[in-house]
Amino acid sequence: MRIKEIFKKAIEMGIEADFRGREGVMKVLERKRKKYEKLSKKEKEIFDLEALENPYLDSRIYNIAEDKEIKKVLAGIHIEVEELLVAKELGNIDLVISHHPIGKGLANLADVMELQCDILNYYGVPINIAEGLMKERIEEVARGVHALIHQKTVDAAKLLKINLMNVHTPADNLVAKFLKDLIEKEKPERLGDLLDLLLEIPEYKEAAKIGAGPKITVGSPENRCGKIALTEVTGGTEGSPKLYEKMAIAGIGTIVSMHQTEEHWKMAKESHINVIVAGHTPSDSLGMNLFLDELEKRGIEIVPCSGLIRISRVKK
Template sequence: MKLKDVYRRMVALGIEADPRGKKQVEELLKERQKEKEKAKGDDSEGFQEDTLFNPYSDTAILYGEETREIKRILVGIDIEVGEVLLADRLREKGEAIDLIMAHHPEGKALSALHKVMHMQEDLLHQIGVPINIAEGIMASRIGEVRRGLAPLNHNRAVDAARLLDLPLMCVHTPADNQVQTFLSRVIEERNPKKVDDILKLLKEIPEYKEAAKRGSGPTLFAGKKDGRCGKVIVDMTGGTSGSEEAYARLAQAGVGTIVGMHMGEKHRKEAEKYHINVVIAGHMASDSLGMNLLLDALERQGIQVVACAGMIRYSRNVQ
């Protein structure tokens, strides 16, 4: 596959698994087309053409010609300068690396991470929070994330890849959509009654089972193991952690248990305050699961995958 085809495939799979539904995502892309048509002069020069098919600001080709042929990729949850040097070292040893793929965004995708957080407004609305309130809850949090990202040195890994001529891309929300949809389906099928039932079913999934061996498996952050689940939601996509203000609204909407990747202490205390159970599946394991579901599709196209940097590789193609 060519680099551009890998990129488009990752985006397409992200759209297929988008919890908002394909129709809503397509409406968003139509709005982008209208924005392009309205743009004139300097505004049109800054318009990024790939936003017409890619709704995820945190997913992008960061370096490399789109026509490059890709046969073997190095994949990590976090790709920094060290991992770029690792790819170059493997290349020196004769182990070809045609592309480095990060999960967490770098470069322009990191500086634009806050833009994808607007999808959390739609997800809150799906659960039962009025859309005007969802937008209000998220507004200050999105601004906080945008300001926090502004001073970062976004391009370190990208510059290293450019100097060593190693194509680099990142795939964030498409992978998070995959794990969100996968776990939502599993939980719906199993219909767990107690919180401990969720912990047990997570540990049956290979990525979480391996993470448990490494000391970073699923754990209970709030609530009781023998407590009843109530309405369970999976919260694993939308850029990064949402607003602390959401938990009161989630409780009003009847949410009893949240299954997430990770959670800060302030968010945990808010969930606990409103008697919402919190099961944290694990960050690296959840990201690995999402990436694996994407990588399996590339593997079926003949692409070899080499895992590094926290990536727990498990192929479902051989099962």
């Protein structure tokens, strides 16, 4: 596989696992195309044309120094300049894949957050409420990432002549679907049961050994789960903390979260919603592993770094 084929595979896997379904994702792209057609010539000159084909603008190819068959990949959760230097030192790395967005992908992180509205609606929050509360949070995130130095790692990759890409929301979609399917199949009754279920997943079990595994942060093991929602696993970053009250009204009893800020934790507690924070590192690792397994099936060697807990599910 070449770099563009690998990236295309990631996007396709993300679409297949998306809460909105393929049709819903295609509607988002069609809406962007219609907006593009209405732009002036001057506006079109600076428009990001990838937005017309890629529904996950926090996932990108940043540098193709050499377009070749990829045999060995260095993959990590958070790739920065030091990981690129590791790749250079190893000497036989054909492609570096980050999970977290960098460059233009980081600059466009807020673009994917609309997905959260559909996830909230899936679990019973009226779409008008979800969109209303998410709008201000999306704007907040957009302002925050705008101030960052996005191109640092990308510039280093170009100088070092290293192939570089990232897979963010597609991988997060994969872990969200994996957990959703597992929870719906096993139907854990109490928080302790749900925690035990997560700890049966190798990535979470390994993370627990280093103090980064799943934790009950609101509620107790004896609390009944009620409706379990995966509202804080995919869709860019944390949504609005004001949503917890609306989630409680919608009948959500427990949230499985990837990570939470203190403000989000307080609002969830005030709304009497149980919370299990599954863990950032193992959740990101699970999503990336589900994607990386597809590369391994095609004979590509995976070298984990930067926090990636590599668990292969490829049958030997």
